Amino acid sequence: MSVNSIYNKKKIAFFSTQPYDKTFFNKYNDEFSYELDYFETQLNPQTVLLIENAAIVCVFVNDIVNEEVIRQLAEKNVKIIALRCAGFNNVDLEAAKKYNIKVCRVPAYSPQAVAEHAMAMILTLNRKTHKAYNRVREQNFALNGLLGFDLFGKTIGIIGTGNIGKAFAKIALGFGCKVLAYDIVENDEMIKDGVSFVGLNEVFKSSDIISMHCPLNDQTRHVINKDSIALMKENVMIINTSRGGLIDTACVIEGLKQGKIGYLGIDVYEQEEKLFFRDLSADIIQDDAIQRLMSFPNVLVTAHQAFFTNEALTQIALVTFNNIKSLLAQNDIENKAALLV
The missing domain is CATH 3.40.50.720 (NAD(P)-binding Rossmann-like Domain)
Known part of the structure; x- marks a missing residue:
């Protein structure tokens, strides 16, 4: 033929x-x-x-x-x-x-789809709506353990300001947040909107919440690692709706164990090809890292759902x-x- x-x-x-x-x-x-x-x-x-x-x-x-x-x-x-x-x-x-x-x-x-999911993860981790939902269904109306913080006035750092990062910045600004951003090319429109472009280390040092929106390549692989986590604020929140390889999973687990990372929301995972997009509810998952992550009460995992x-x-x-x-x-x-x- x-x-x-x-x-x-x-x-x-x-x-x-x-x-x-x-x-x-x-x-x-x-x-x-x-x-x-x-x-x-x-x-x-x-x-x-x-x-x-x-x-x-x-x-x-x-x-x-x-x-x-x-x-x-x-x-x-x-x-x-x-x-x-x-x-x-x-x-x-x-x-x-x-x-x-x-x-x-x-x-x-739809950049908005991923950007909105990132904000949904932030709000869920902060206000613990997933836990409140389960409590009320069991007729438990107590508020203990559900304490959150005002998002207004907090500093959100964005790594990667392509279409999705730009859409997420608009949402964060709408919540009254101070928005810092890092990218190899600064976006003039975002600057006019009130976003401050700074160095990568400044994003790590100054942000209460860090949201990942950059592509995965040789320069960005494991950009969240032992050294970058050490620069971050205590109790920092990290959100990743981009690619799993941006995060060194072992280092993030250690950061969670030490209490340095206060919240983690991931829609992507380094080894997700063995897990995501399938029903494994009747299986024994052999991936110890994802099992450890899901054991933390301050970690939220969704299965590459942000685009959906x-x-x-x-x-x-x-x-x-x-x-x-x-x-x-x-x-x-x-x-x-x-x-x-």
């Missing part, structure tokens, strides 16, 4: 597929007429064998798209790797260039389909932020 005939079929192989992926991609496929092939399994060197005559693979945050996988994709005449997410740390872009495979992503779907809104999933489906349409038609995408290779 020729490459052209594969392109004409417009077949997309989806990996790490959840029921909601099928719902939204099927819903918006009428105007595109792609052939959709769904696999619940993760893409990795073994499962790549499942692909049959597909010119495109669509992957998510925990799929493995390393050089070995990309080499096999090239052997199967796959021409496009479409990420249905913003992050791309799981894709070997140099290997994609080497094998002449285009890589695209969804650079912005109707608006975000709609945009993910539409942008992914349009990215593929543009690449098939003209080998390019108008929105340059969406094209990685």
